[in-house]
Amino acid sequence: MDEHKSLRDTKLYVDLEKFQTNIHLIRKLIGDRTRIMAVLKANAYGHGLTELVKPAVLAGVSYIGVATLAEAITVRECDESVPILILGYTPEHLFDAVVENNITQTIFDLDSAKKLDQVSSMKNRKTKVHIKVDTGLHRLGFSDMNQSLEDISAINKMKNLNIEGIFSHLALTDDESNEVQFSRFNNFVQALEERGCDFKIKHLADSIATVDYPKYRLDMVRVGALIYGVRGFHKGNVEVELISSLKTKIAQIHQISKGEGVSYDYTWKAERSSIIGTIPIGYGDGIPRNLSNKGYASINGWKCPYVGLINMDYAMIDITEVPGIAKTYKDKDVIIYDDSDSTMDISDISKITGTNKNDILCRITPRVERVYF
Ligand SMILES: *Cc1c(COP(=O)(O)O)cnc(C)c1O
Numbered sequence: 001m002d003e004h005k006s007l008r009d010t011k012l013y014v015d016l017e018k019f020q021t022n023i024h025l026i027r028k029l030i031g032d033r034t035r036i037m038a039v040l041k042a043n044a045y046g047h048g049l050t051e052l053v054k055p056a057v058l059a060g061v062s063y064i065g066v067a068t069l070a071e072a073i074t075v076r077e078c079d080e081s082v083p084i085l086i087l088g089y090t091p092e093h094l095f096d097a098v099v100e101n102n103i104t105q106t107i108f109d110l111d112s113a114k115k116l117d118q119v120s121s122m123k124n125r126k127t128k129v130h131i132k133v134d135t136g137l138h139r140l141g142f143s144d145m146n147q148s149l150e151d152i153s154a155i156n157k158m159k160n161l162n163i164e165g166i167f168s169h170l171a172l173t174d175d176e177s178n179e180v181q182f183s184r185f186n187n188f189v190q191a192l193e194e195r196g197c198d199f200k201i202k203h204l205a206d207s208i209a210t211v212d213y214p215k216y217r218l219d220m221v222r223v224g225a226l227i228y229g230v231r232g233f234h235k236g237n238v239e240v241e242l243i244s245s246l247k248t249k250i251a252q253i254h255q256i257s258k259g260e261g262v263s264y265d266y267t268w269k270a271e272r273s274s275i276i277g278t279i280p281i282g283y284g285d286g287i288p289r290n291l292s293n294k295g296y297a298s299i300n301g302w303k304c305p306y307v308g309l310i311n312m313d314y315a316m317i318d319i320t321e322v323p324g325i326a327k328t329y330k331d332k333d334v335i336i337y338d339d340s341d342s343t344m345d346i347s348d349i350s351k352i353t354g355t356n357k358n359d360i361l362c363r364i365t366p367r368v369e370r371v372y373f
Contacts, residue, residue, distance in 0.1 A: 006369060006371070007369070008280070008369055009247075009248050009249040009251075009280060010246075010247075010248040010279075010280055010281045010285055010367075010368055010369070011246075011247055011248070011368065011369045011370070011371050012046070012047070012244055012245075012246050012364055012368050012369070012370050012371070013244060013245045013246075013247065013371050013373065014047050014048065014051070014243055014244050014370055014371065014372050014373075015243045015244070015373060016051070016052075016055045016243075016372055016373065017373075018229065018241050018242075018243045019047075019052065019055055019056075019059075019227060019228070019243045020055050020056075020058065020059040021241070022226065022227050022228070022229055022240040022241065022243065023036065023038065023056065023059035023060065023061060023227055024059060024060075025238050025239060025240055026210070026221070026223060026226060026227070026238060026240070027060060029210075029211070029236075029238045030210065030214075030217055030221060034217045034218070034219060034220060034221060035061075035062035035063060035201065035219060035220035035221075036060070036061045036062060036063075036220070036221055036223060037061065037062065037063035037064065037065045037085065037203070037220055037221065037222045037223065038052075038056040038061040038063070038064055038065065038223065038224075038227055039064075039065040039066075039087070039206075039222055039223060039224035039227075040052055040053065040056065040064055040065065040066060040071070040075065040224075041065065041066045041067035041068070041071055041087070041224070042067065042362045043362070044228075045224060045225070045228050045230075045358055045361045045362055046244075046286075046361040046362050046363070046364040047228060047243065047244055047361070047370070048370045048372070049071060049074055049075065050074060050077075050078055051370070051372050053075050053078035053079050053082070054078060054079065056227070057079055057082050061082075062083065062220065063082075063083045063084070063085055063220065064079075064082055064083070064084045064085070065084075065085050065087050065222050065224075066084060066085070066086055066087065067086070067087055067088055068086065068088075068090075069086060069090050069094050069097060069098065069103070071086075072084050072086050072098075072101065072103045073097065073101055073103075076101045076102070076103065083104060083128075084101075084102075084103050084104060085103075085104045085105075085106065085130055085165075086098070086103060086104070086105055086106055087106055087222070088106055088132075088140055089106075089108075089140065090105055092111075092112055092115045092116075095115060095116050095119040096119055096123075098116070098119075098127065099116075099119050099120050099123050099125050099127050100123065104127075104128040104129065104130060104164065104165075105127065105128075105129050105130075106129070106130050106131075106132045106140070106167075107129045107130070107131055107132065107155065107161075108131070108132040108134075108140050108141050108142055109142070109151075110151040110154065110155065113129070113151075113154075113155040113158065113161060114158075116129065116161060117155075117158040117159070117160045117161050118160075120160035120161065121159065121160040125160065126159075126160050126161070126162050127160060127161055127162065128161075128162050128164045129155070129161050129162070129163055129164065130163075130164060130165035130166060130167055130201070131152055131155070131163060131165070131166040131167070131199075132166075132167060132168065132169075133148075133166065133167070133168045133184075133185060133188055133189075134168070135168045135170075135180075135181040135182075135184040135185045135188075136171055136177065136180065136181045136184065137168075137169050137170070137171045137181075139169065141168060141169075144184050144185075144187070144188040148188075149188075149191055149192060149195060152192055152197065153192070153195045153196070153197065156195075156196065156197050163197065163199065164199075164200050164201055165199055165200060165201035165202065165203060165219075165220075166189055166192070166199045166201075166202055166203075167201075167202065167203040167204060167222075168181065168184075168185045168204055169204070169206070170182075170204065170205075170206065170209055170216075172206075172208055172209065178209070178213065178216075182204065182215075182216060185204060189202060200219070201219045201220050202218045202219050202220075203218055203219060203220040203221070203222060204216045204217075204218055205217050205218070205221045205222065206221075206222055206223070206224065206225075207223045207224055207225040207226035207230070207232060207233070208225075208232045208233050208234075209221075210223055210226065211226070211233035211235070211236040211237065211238055212233050212234060212235040212236050213235075214236070224358070225357065225358055226238070226240055227240070228242070228243050228244070228361065229241045229242035229243050229339075230242065230346060230357045230358065230361070231347075232356075232357065241339060242338070242339045242345065242346060244361070245335065245337060245338030245339070246281075246287075246335070246336040246337050246338070246364070246368070247333050247334060247335050247336065247338075248279050248280055248281045248333075248334050248336065249279070249280075249330065249332065249333065249334060250277040250278065250279055250319075250329040250330065250332065250334060251278050251279065251280050251314070252277075252278045253275055253276065253277050253278070253319065253325070253326060253329050254275070254276045254278070255273070255274075255275055255276075255326075256270050256273065256274050256275075256276055257270065257273050258270050258271065258272050258273055258274075261308070262276055262307050262308035262316050263292075263307070263308025263309045263310075263311065263316055264308070264309045264311070265309060266308070267292065267293060267308055267309055268293055268307040268308040272320070274318055274320045275318075275319050275320045275322075275325060275326060276307065276316050276317070276318060276319070277304065277316065277317045277318075277319040277325070277329060277334070278314050278315075278316050279297065279314065279315050279316075279317060279334050280313065280314060281313075281314070281315055281336060281368075282310055282311045282312045282313045282314050282315055283310055283311070283312055284312040284313055284365065284367060285313075285364065285365055285367055285368050286363035286364035286365045286368065287310065287315070287336060287363075288310075288349070288353040288355070288360070288363065289309070289310050290352075290353050290354070291306055291310060291349065291352060291353055292306055292308065292309045292310045292315075293305075293306060293307065293308070293309075294306065294352045294353075295344055295348070295349060295352050295353075296317070296344060297315075297317050297334050297335060297336055297343075297344075298334070298335040298342055298343040298344070299319065299322050299325070299332050299333070299334055299335070300322065300332065301342040302319075302321055302322045302342075303342070304317040304318055304319050304321075304322065304334070305317065305318050317334070337349060346360050346361065
């Protein structure tokens with residue numbers, strides 16, 4: 001662990017070995033014939049994009065998926081040759097950079113295909129694209145209508161575009177609606193194939209679908225949550241483990257009397273004389289403010305509830321019960337989350353704060369040092 005450059009106690013520890021193990025476990029689950037796309041958008045779900053590209057490629061993924069052009073270029077700077085798909089929208093005036101960096105672009109309308117073909121032609125390049133189909137999510141994608149069949153056939157004839165793949169995205173509402181989306185996708189692809197299109201990579205499954213619906217895996221799975229060890233599936237199983245833990249250390253302690261308040265507005269008042277620890281982590285680091293007076297941090301397996309409102313830079317925890325803490329607090333790790341039993345994990349935090357697990361990970365701000373091991 002590269003600790004000597006550290007300037008702060010509040011750190012996100014990222015286990016790159018677990019990250020690669022998770023990818024190997026996914027490979028085992030899906031077999032050798034289906035490609036794996038590692039989805040590294042949003043700073044690799046908060047874990048740090050640049051540090052995760054090489055480990056992902058070495059673990060055998062065939063594609064890196066990102067959300068934005070900036071993310072795609074960052075990946076390209078880390079690896080000259082790995083295929084990169086921008087899963088969504090890129091403004092047309094930025095297509096130069098898509099072409100120059102050899103990035104695969106998602107296409108969901110005819111006009112942007114024309115423009116990308118033009119830009120590619122000017123640069124004497126052939127740009128790979130994946131066609132996105134809207135089968136019900138109504139986010140991005142060609143509608144599965146006749147006009148789209150004509151548009152995509154036209155794109156298929158463009159000299160400087162190469163349609164490598166076609167995909168859709170599930171709403172994951174229930175089995176029945178998934179099945180409706182799956183058959184809309186298949187029917188649409190089949191109609192295009194009858195018109196002479198040929199798709200090397202058809203893909204539909206995100207992390208949950210990859211585990212729960214084997215038949216949706218097709219030629220490639222697009223896994224985000226799963227590679228970081230976030231388990232959202234319900235039917236199948238794969239033993240991926242959370243690759244990160246968030247820790248800090250106590251900055252100061254206060255002995256307070258029964259009846260005294262803590263933090264802004266005194267939303268918490270001591271019901272007994274208490275020892276309060278102040279930790280240098282707050283919503284400015286990405287821990288949700290509505291964890292205030294709800295969740296807990298952990299020291300040596302002892303649960304230490306957050307007391308009073310969480311601030312931008314600090315939170316206060318009740319450490320009264322932790323044996324000997326007044327003398328030893330400077331040495332103790334305070335665990336905000338990890339995977340062990342006596343601590344909160346990502347799932348606990350997301351439930352308490354009323355959001356999903358990915359949201360909690362993505363919120364961790366750049367101010368938190370990332371430590372890779
Ligand atoms: C983000 C994203 C994924 C990955 O989703 P997970 O649930 O994290 O696996 C897959 N496909 C698309 C189109 C996405 O935008």
